[in-house]
Amino acid sequence: MSLRDEAAELDALDPLAGKRAEFDLDPELSYLDGNSLGAPPRGVATRMAAVVSEQWGRRLIRSWDEGWWDAPERIGDRIAPLAGAGPGQVVVGDSTTVNLFKAVVAAARLNPGRPEILLDAGTFPTDGYIAESAARLTGHTVRRVPVAEMASAAGSRTALALVNHVDYVTGALHDLPGITAALHSAGALAVWDLCHSVGAVPVRLDAAGVDLAVGCTYKFLNGGPGSPAFLYVARKWLPSFDQPLTGWAGHADPFGMTPEYSGRTGISRGRTGTPDILSMLALDAALDVWGDVTIEQVRAKGLALGDFFLKCVDALVPGARVVTPRDHGRGNQISLAWPDAKTAMATLIERGVIGDFRPPEVLRFGLAALYVRYGDVLRAVEELRALR
Amino acid sequence: MSLRDEAAELDALDPLAGKRAEFDLDPELSYLDGNSLGAPPRGVATRMAAVVSEQWGRRLIRSWDEGWWDAPERIGDRIAPLAGAGPGQVVVGDSTTVNLFKAVVAAARLNPGRPEILLDAGTFPTDGYIAESAARLTGHTVRRVPVAEMASAAGSRTALALVNHVDYVTGALHDLPGITAALHSAGALAVWDLCHSVGAVPVRLDAAGVDLAVGCTYKFLNGGPGSPAFLYVARKWLPSFDQPLTGWAGHADPFGMTPEYSGRTGISRGRTGTPDILSMLALDAALDVWGDVTIEQVRAKGLALGDFFLKCVDALVPGARVVTPRDHGRGNQISLAWPDAKTAMATLIERGVIGDFRPPEVLRFGLAALYVRYGDVLRAVEELRALR
Numbered sequence: 001m002s003l004r005d006e007a008a009e010l011d012a013l014d015p016l017a018g019k020r021a022e023f024d025l026d027p028e029l030s031y032l033d034g035n036s037l038g039a040p041p042r043g044v045a046t047r048m049a050a051v052v053s054e055q056w057g058r059r060l061i062r063s064w065d066e067g068w069w070d071a072p073e074r075i076g077d078r079i080a081p082l083a084g085a086g087p088g089q090v091v092v093g094d095s096t097t098v099n100l101f102k103a104v105v106a107a108a109r110l111n112p113g114r115p116e117i118l119l120d121a122g123t124f125p126t127d128g129y130i131a132e133s134a135a136r137l138t139g140h141t142v143r144r145v146p147v148a149e150m151a152s153a154a155g156s157r158t159a160l161a162l163v164n165h166v167d168y169v170t171g172a173l174h175d176l177p178g179i180t181a182a183l184h185s186a187g188a189l190a191v192w193d194l195c196h197s198v199g200a201v202p203v204r205l206d207a208a209g210v211d212l213a214v215g216c217t218y219k220f221l222n223g224g225p226g227s228p229a230f231l232y233v234a235r236k237w238l239p240s241f242d243q244p245l246t247g248w249a250g251h252a253d254p255f256g257m258t259p260e261y262s263g264r265t266g267i268s269r270g271r272t273g274t275p276d277i278l279s280m281l282a283l284d285a286a287l288d289v290w291g292d293v294t295i296e297q298v299r300a301k302g303l304a305l306g307d308f309f310l311k312c313v314d315a316l317v318p319g320a321r322v323v324t325p326r327d328h329g330r331g332n333q334i335s336l337a338w339p340d341a342k343t344a345m346a347t348l349i350e351r352g353v354i355g356d357f358r359p360p361e362v363l364r365f366g367l368a369a370l371y372v373r374y375g376d377v378l379r380a381v382e383e384l385r386a387l388r
Numbered sequence: 389m390s391l392r393d394e395a396a397e398l399d400a401l402d403p404l405a406g407k408r409a410e411f412d413l414d415p416e417l418s419y420l421d422g423n424s425l426g427a428p429p430r431g432v433a434t435r436m437a438a439v440v441s442e443q444w445g446r447r448l449i450r451s452w453d454e455g456w457w458d459a460p461e462r463i464g465d466r467i468a469p470l471a472g473a474g475p476g477q478v479v480v481g482d483s484t485t486v487n488l489f490k491a492v493v494a495a496a497r498l499n500p501g502r503p504e505i506l507l508d509a510g511t512f513p514t515d516g517y518i519a520e521s522a523a524r525l526t527g528h529t530v531r532r533v534p535v536a537e538m539a540s541a542a543g544s545r546t547a548l549a550l551v552n553h554v555d556y557v558t559g560a561l562h563d564l565p566g567i568t569a570a571l572h573s574a575g576a577l578a579v580w581d582l583c584h585s586v587g588a589v590p591v592r593l594d595a596a597g598v599d600l601a602v603g604c605t606y607k608f609l610n611g612g613p614g615s616p617a618f619l620y621v622a623r624k625w626l627p628s629f630d631q632p633l634t635g636w637a638g639h640a641d642p643f644g645m646t647p648e649y650s651g652r653t654g655i656s657r658g659r660t661g662t663p664d665i666l667s668m669l670a671l672d673a674a675l676d677v678w679g680d681v682t683i684e685q686v687r688a689k690g691l692a693l694g695d696f697f698l699k700c701v702d703a704l705v706p707g708a709r710v711v712t713p714r715d716h717g718r719g720n721q722i723s724l725a726w727p728d729a730k731t732a733m734a735t736l737i738e739r740g741v742i743g744d745f746r747p748p749e750v751l752r753f754g755l756a757a758l759y760v761r762y763g764d765v766l767r768a769v770e771e772l773r774a775l776r
Contacts, residue, residue, distance in 0.1 A: 024445040026446055029448075031448060033448065033449045037448060039445075040444045040445045044440055045437060045441055048436045048437070052428055052432055052436055052670075053428075056425075056612060057413070058414055060421065060425060060742060061421045061424055061742060062737070062742075064613070068613060094482070094483070095664070096662070097637070097660045097661030097662075098482065098486055098633060098635075098661060101633055125636050125645050125646065125647060125649075126635045126636040128647050129634040129635060129639070130634060132649060133632050133633070133634045134632075137525040137526070138525070218662070224440070224444060224665065225444060225456060225665035225666070226663045226664040229661070244521050244522075244525060245489055245521070246517040246520070247485030247517060248512075248514040249485070251513070256747060257512075259513060259516050259532070261520060261521070272485045273482075273483025273486060273617070274484070274606070274613075275614045276613075276664055276667045277613035278436070278667045279666045282440075282666050354449060356449065359644060
């Protein structure tokens, strides 16, 4: 069977094929950048129009009591099942960067007397910048450790480790339960960055006993460009969770306007300032696409898309260097080391295949299972062949 | 002339009367809560639809290079004239709370060796919570001082003072140039919170030599519920501005993905994580209403609305306790101490007059000059009379 026939058959048999119609996506594009910016679910435009014209326009300030004020916790509880979290442990708001700052400072405070923060050496840069900035304020030092050595690196000096669940360059999936257990054995807390795993890979925060986590909603959750991030705090830490961005929206009595800060009970103390409602409710609408699918279905298709991608690479661009694990120890992207990758990606994009470029010379292709077709994968590799 | 005739005449002669048509506002309402949530400019709904369907939906990730990435600085420069700031000193993003944290920590670092932060004793709570949290991390102490005593309270131990330009309860307008000069005489930095002044009162940050400032865009700038806040850093401090939320979007080479943080030149180093584009561009559209008006016109009408409010109070609810300065030493709200104010406001809202309540027993009425009519003011006070 030709690759073209195989792609057509895989698309015809795909149990998630119908989900693509729920996205407003140019049919002429092979869009393989959902690991950077998810495509817009159709429901978002409708919801935005209603929020602006009806809620803001007609109900005005009254809308704060009609669903706006509690949106961060309510939407957090919608994301929670995708992260393996029970209710009341996830809150939405602020950027990933800002939530990382809350999480690192809070984790350092939860585990006093230990002067060191371990950092995933291949981390997305912002995690490292924030770990260093938090450490400067709390008096900790940051030590960068390859993830493979994280379990053995943790010791009696380690307050916490900040680790990415999926490496943003290679797409490697890290062993969240195993590393978490090893950190706990050393008395350290585990803080996970789920940006490249949530919505692509089953995440089981509660089961693994993860302490704190942050995640992004504009990649595989399709919340829109720069949509609000989320923060997870394990139930056992909620009473003592002590984060530095003590805004009025996280106060026990936000409208009491008292001069002393007292954090609200539960995950609400992860809130900071007035929630950004337009973006928050765009995300809320975007999450509707998860109503009739499971993360296991999405994972299965994501892996199958990746396997087909690799098969196409081997057939059409043999010898190309695949930097993503070929076994299933990966998230939901395939990355290739490619000569002059930046120029190569610009050419692919001109030809309607959208992935992205990351230094030093890596082409990334995201495989968002809710809307990527096997035909999109084949087309991408065909265009790669044309570059040679 | 009856108050009703006077209101009609004032509305007929109002040079800004035509601006109201640019807002999507229920004609049946007397909406006097623009100091809490500005009304939606009509252009916002149209712009949101285009951003979601065209920019996000059609251009996808390419939109980052087509106006998204630079939106925080570009929109900052649109706000700058309303704050009396030259270009390149204002950046939009994050909440007011988060920007306060950046500003307080950065100001403390800019003025080392001084252990004390002075805080406006009547401050909006979040300013105090953040000042305390920042002080806990930087080793400073916070001392609360009435604004009237701020100039004399600053001394050789004072690193900075955080002061509100307009008091959120009373509406009193504080002496920004005078207090700033007094702080500077003591060697302290001046950090101003403009939430209740920007878009209502001329603010002259550069002329007054203010060091740092933050402001809100969802009140008199009509950016939408929880829309992104802004941060001002005086030009002379830009090279040494050292803020703690060191995210990738503020990095000198954000797409270089280097492990060490190095802040970008200029105001961009006030950025943190990925900018929240839907809310950012809603604000951008909302700012279009300022194209053909000056802040001086808005100020003149705001004061005239307030004067008429006070005249109606004296005529219709004589003896009511006005807590806002009757002279023009006020921002753009009138506040009344009123028995059982919370219940009273609920009744007013049922009757179509929307203001708000703040503890202990204060009714607030905001007078957003771009859409509030003199008739709205009279109606509010008539409904107050009916409560007696």
